[in-house]
Amino acid sequence: MISAASLTRFRELLQKRLGWTFADTDLGQTAEVLGARAKAHGISVREYLDRLAGRRWHTEVTELAGALSITETYFFRHPEQFRVLRERALPELIEARAGQRVLRLFSVGCSSGEEAYSLAITAVQACPGPDWIVTVTGVDANREVLRRARGATYSPWSLRDTHEDVRHRWFEPAGDDFRVIGEVVSTVRFVEHNVATDDPQLWHPARYDVIFCRNLLMYLTEEVRADLVRRMTRALTDGGFLFLGHTDSLGSRPDGLELCHADGTVYYRRHSTPPPAATPAPRRTVPVAPRPATVEDTHRQVLGLMRDDRFAEALAAVGPGDVLARGVLLAQLGRLAEARDTALRLLDTGGPQADAHHLLGVCHELDCADQAVGQYRLAAYLDPEFAMPRLRMGLLARRRGDDRGAADHLEAALQLLITEDDDRLVLFGGGFGRLALSTLCRTELDACGARR
Structure with missing residues (x-):
């Protein structure tokens, strides 16, 4: 028989380790x-509780998450939310991402993967x-359900x-x-992650276009719930x-979010980033002149912002001489006319340049695929080691239904990506x-039926 004191201590440790809260009906x-x-x-219950309290016991916390979590779910659960996603959210995001052609979604508390898929x-x-x-990206603290999620195989009941x-x-x-x-x-x-803890890589600012976090907050303590909401808000674009x-x-x-209603459901949108607040004037001190930023310093800063998908900030920071980065x-x-003019200006002043021609191809993809x-x-002719034009030609060939031509370009791109310059990938990789x-x-290549 487990004493009330032991049970209370266990629940307190679960709150500390997992951030979960429990109703009295969960006592059994x-x-x-x-x-x-x-x-x-x-070991005895007391020894177990002492060990759980005394040090980090990651494997046991994972076992507890599996034993205590409710994992029943199914595909397209709450269809009204997926209708809003399909008919409202994604069309707006696709229009906004026309230049980048990238969508990132996040399933928090993904269970066995039905929501993520x-x-x-x-x-x-x-x-x-x-x-x-x-x-x-799907995250959950339950290792067993993540194993099932990675298997991607489901019973007819999950597709009901x-x-x-x-x-x-x-x-x-x-x-x-x-x-x-x-x-x-x-x-x-799929990533094993305990939402009671932070992970700078998962919760990177402005990383995700859509976050689903359904029927999880009610199980968390007030402090963990508030921290998770702040992380999700910050992680939204x-x-x-x-x-x-x-x-x-x-x-x-809610702080940083706009409450929205549509099709019988409620959802939230991330506010645009407000301008930085004015800071008070510094005290009068003897100034120490900082080292002047070099052109290379500024370019490194711009590339760093691009790695973080902070494109508007990167454009504001780009130096006057970094014309290629400005065009990209x-x-x-999505400012394609300006980007096209920038690419043409590069070609006018510097002659044939592989990067400028590639940028011009990106600008033409929406209005004239043949020109692109x-x-x-x-x-690719000017720089045979340049992976990205081969990748783009492969994707355009796939769009035309030319699987053989697509496979040739994609095979070449796959090999060239191995040695492609890191900075070039930042410039032309679309955030990937x-x-x-x-x-x-x-x-x-799989879709083309090509063998590698």
Whole structure:
């Protein structure tokens, strides 16, 4: 028999380690888990609690997360939220990201992966062309459900609210079950993460266009819940969308977010970043002259901002002589006419340049694909080691249905990406690094039926 004092201590430790809170109706399950975990280690309940309290015990915290969490879910759960995502959020985001062609989505408390794959399917369906990059990150503290998520295979019960057309297009039979097709699986990654802790890589500012965090906040303590909401708000891009569970509410005026209503559901949008607040005048002191920033310093700063997808800030910081970076940033921000003029000015003053021709190709993709291909061909001719024009030509060939031509370009791009210059990847990778771009090449090669 577990004493009330032991049970109270266990719940306090769970709040500290996992950030979870428990109702009195959960006492039976909590006591059962406490007894089972102490028995599994062959120690008394008191010894178990002492060990849990005394030091970091990551593997045991993971076991507790699995034993205590509720993991039942299914594809396209709460269809009204996915309708808002499909009909309102994604069309706005796609228009805003026309220059970048990248969408990033985040499933917080993803359980066995149905929500993350639902987000991926919805986003891939919404993209206007195969050259768009979709990434979905799913996080959960329960290692066992993440193992099932990575397997991407589900029973018919998990697809009970999935339209038949969607089932035929995005799933394949796996015995009596269904497996998510590789095109979707390749866009999703799963990470073991305890939301009671921070992770600067996961919660990078302005990283995600859409965050789903449904039916999780109600299980968290007030402090952990507030910290998580702040992290999610900070991690959204300007104008990004946050969807919570129907039992979760942030009130009518959440900090940094706008409350929205549509199609019978509530969601939130990230406010545009406000201008920095004025700072008081410094005290009169003897000034120490800082080292003047060099052109190289400024260029490094711009590349750093681009790595963080902070394109507007990077454009504001770009130096007057860094014309290529200015043109790339204008294209990233959808200001294609200005970007095109910048590329032409580079060519007028500096002669044939692979980077300038590539930038011109990016500017032409939306209005004239043939001109874009011509510019990419010239960029690849001028610099045979330049991976990105080969990648773009491969994607455009896929769009035309030329799988053989696409495979040739994508194979070349995949090899060139191995040695591509890091700074060039920052400039022309659309916010994605070597690994993500290589994965895109492999995915498109699979779609072409090419062997590598």
